[in-house]
Amino acid sequence: MRSLLSSRPLGLLFLAGWLLAAPPLWAGLEDSATLDATPPGSLGGFPLTNLVDNVDTSEWISDLTVGVGGGASVTFTWASPVAIGQVSIFWTSPYMPREYTVDTWDGSQWVTHFHVTDTPAAAAYANHAYGFPASTTALRINIVQSHEANYPRFGEVNILTASEVPPLTDLMDLPVTLESSTDPTNFQGKTLVLDNDVNTDWVSGLSVGVGGPATFTVTFPYAVKFSIVRIYWGFYPPEEFQVETWDEGASDWVVHDHITTAPPADDWTEHQDYYYAYHGDGNTMSGPDFPVETTKLRVNILVSSPDNFPRFSELEVLPDPTKVPAELSDFTLE
Ligand SMILES: [Ca+2]
Ligand SMILES: [Ca+2]
Ligand SMILES: [Ca+2]
Incomplete structure (x- = not known):
């Protein structure tokens, strides 16, 4: 199983990704x-x-x-x-x-x-x-x-x-709760989607198999409104996934975007082998815009990459479409 994970330059990723750059120390x-x-x-x-x-x-x-x-x-x-x-x-x-x-x-x-x-x-x-x-x-x-x-x-x-502390621009900076359908057997931890490092990925439990499914759910500490969800997929974008929010009244997930292997060009950006997907109100989502408020966001990977397991490296949830942070820029992937 491990050799499949290393079929691209991943052996190095595992080593290099953990060495997070720390900020300078200060008086506080x-x-x-x-x-x-x-x-x-x-x-x-x-x-x-x-x-x-x-x-x-x-x-x-x-x-x-x-x-x-x-x-x-x-x-x-x-x-x-x-x-x-x-x-x-x-x-x-x-x-x-x-x-x-x-x-x-x-x-x-x-x-x-x-x-x-x-x-x-x-x-x-x-x-x-x-x-x-x-x-x-x-x-x-x-x-x-x-x-x-x-x-x-x-x-x-x-x-x-x-x-x-600067104003909140990414709701993932709130004290969120992260859950995966493969808890507690994830191959790499969920908080790696929060470290602003595109070289560090959450990787699902391996029992789902190469190409298998998994969900990744974010629960916010209170109901939030957001306009944009940005997912950095790294080397292994999935074949099919959905971006969903939880409808408390209906007790069900609402599908806002359903993406398959050939995504609309507006939804994906390619830098060498690196992809991120951008899902936003009024953009090109296949379903309804994001709701006025919700407490949960789910990335539902229906079919992961044919070469790998469900995984992604960063998740950003942006409340204000006029304040979109610059894309994470390290597309060289160590
Ligand atoms: Ca010390
Ligand atoms: Ca100090
Ligand atoms: Ca990361």
Whole structure:
């Protein structure tokens, strides 16, 4: 099975795609916070202050009593309320946690804004933006389960204030929930469609077979309106797929676009071997425009590439057709 996946330059993709380019480190709200760990303490030489030294390779490692695969949390507390816009976490060891949440304190309890269970296989950084409350006095990064071969650990945290975060242009930046019909057997993780890297793909579970079907569903934290869906397919565009939204009243999926092997030229752009599909209101969709509001978007791959499994590399869901971001430009594919 693996040899099929590598029939194009994919062997390199698997290696290169994980090395995400991290942004520079900066001074932020983390610098005015008090840091605590639960349980308290840390491994000698890996103190909490390593999380805010603007050196991504210097790590905090939890107290080892939590055990390999165990959980621990780090809390940032402010003397006065702050407006958090974005939390960036730099996981700089190869031991990504298996499950973590990003929470804020509402005065009486922790509220979870992001719940991540689908981390990349190797070191990465994660931006968690939008969806935070107008003000809070504490933020918690809660590692529920660390890597099965290691302890809770990460390298750096930077926290932007809300005023520093640009307006929301891609609804995929909300704290969305991702589901695939081949969960939990995906060959590569679902969050890879959110990393703005066209070299990293979600790949379905392999049991569907080459050319097989799979669905990929996005659930938004509240009902949203969008005008454009842009899917980056990489080397392996499917033979047939549909872009669908969930109709709560009818309890059914609405098909907005049904694409087969020979798509209309307006819907596909080709750069060497690279394709993206663009589905927009008033464009050339085979079905109705996107609804006024919906909570779910589904990419329904009916027949994947004859050479590969259901997979794609990026998904963008754009609310404002006048503010379409530039297409992701790395079409060289490493
Ligand atoms: Ca910093
Ligand atoms: Ca550090
Ligand atoms: Ca990607």
